[in-house]
Amino acid sequence: MALHLRGTVLPDGVVRDLWTLGDRITFQRPAAPAATVADGGFLLPGLVDVHTHPGAAGDSLVFDPDVFAEQIAAHRDAGTTALRFPGLLGEVPAALRDAPDSPRMITAGRWLAWAGLSKSAGFHTVTDDLVALAVAEAKAHDGWCKLLGDWDFEAAPVPCELLRAVVDGVHAAGGRVAAHCQSAEGVLGAARAGVDSIEHGMGMPEESVGLMAAHGTSYVPTLTAFARSAPRIKDNARGRLWHEGHRTMIRRVREAYDAGVTVLAGTDSAPFGNVATEVEHLIAAGLPPETAVGAASWTARTFLGLPTLTEGALADITVYDADPRLEPGTLRHPRRIVLRGRIVR
Ligand SMILES: [Zn+2]
Structure with a gap:
């Protein structure tokens, strides 16, 4: 089943909904039902x-x-x-x-x-x-x-x-x-x-x-x-x-x-x-x-030739309760980890 995540997407800092389609992400709501696995917080490219x-x-x-x-x-x-x-x-x-x-x-x-x-x-x-x-x-x-x-x-x-x-x-x-x-x-x-x-x-x-x-x-x-x-x-x-x-x-x-x-x-x-x-x-x-x-995160992914959280990008996402730009320590405590479109945590 597709996954649905909503939160502040970094580095842009805009609250958005995104869905996984297989190992990719989309900002377009898919026709099939999706399970919401994150609602709120901050979404980073893994x-x-x-x-x-x-x-x-x-x-x-x-x-x-x-x-x-x-x-x-x-x-x-x-x-x-x-x-x-x-x-x-x-x-x-x-x-x-x-x-x-x-x-x-x-x-x-x-x-x-x-x-x-x-x-x-x-x-x-x-x-x-x-x-x-x-x-x-x-x-x-x-x-x-x-x-x-x-x-x-x-x-x-x-x-x-x-x-x-x-x-x-x-x-x-x-x-x-x-x-x-x-x-x-x-x-x-x-x-x-x-x-x-x-x-x-x-x-x-x-x-x-x-x-x-x-x-x-x-x-x-x-x-x-x-x-x-x-x-x-x-x-x-x-x-x-x-x-x-x-x-x-x-x-x-x-x-x-x-x-x-x-x-x-x-x-x-x-x-x-x-x-x-x-x-x-x-x-x-x-x-x-x-x-x-x-x-x-996003700068390193670009350096390696990997996409950030853009339409059609790889579904590698980490979710945090706090804004890591203000509280970097929150990076130790991901609330949710999605890798290749699958839930790790
Ligand atoms: Zn070394």
Whole structure:
């Protein structure tokens, strides 16, 4: 049976009636009877986490399909109906990709590390031919590849010319490039190369902000993960550099927004289904609350090529009692979750 929902539709802020027709929505009352499942409150295009890595228990480097299923279910049950995975330890099981209760998934393949970086981690795929592998990963997945612009924040990053060649190659293949950056030089190189998203951006130099705006590079600071790490950083010279980089990235969130950069919500850490926390960090960093909510909903969906709540759009809807633009904490308590036209809650 079709579902009927009525409430204030965001981001427009207009009270409307909408119905589901299969996995789509319509604002035209269907001929067939419909069950009213929400009357009042605020209707959002389903939440989005654009930086999450489900599929491994704890610190394991082995992809476990059962763990993956559990972790995407945790996202879904929190109202996160679309996910981008900038690096996964394995391939999304085919049965889960289009399962009626699975969030939408945008994959980017593995974490690609250029062999010239001074260090890499066990979960990285190290390669001499970053361009070829990046193009292959973007083609084999959902149009995205994920690479390291740097790794050790005290060591040299990937040369900008190489990153530029990757960007040119991936763009020519119709794909997009997400770059992990956690050093000032790494961020600057990625910004100069015109990658599509900078992930983390620790130590981001001021000069990067204008370059990102000019190139249309989005910023995914993953503040939740850094806030979790901060208390564990040692109080030594390296640790002080880390904290300085952390303070800088927080400052750049607002500066990036002011410059016209799209800032997006990604958690990069457990617990899964925690994008509401990232919204709160973005607000604390100075984003207007409406922008921060959009960073985990309508803006993020547009970034991923998914529709918002428009005629004929995908029926992914979360409903809240309070206006999340005024009370962002309400994002933790969806009253109703509809995914692919089906009721999750
Ligand atoms: Zn990550």
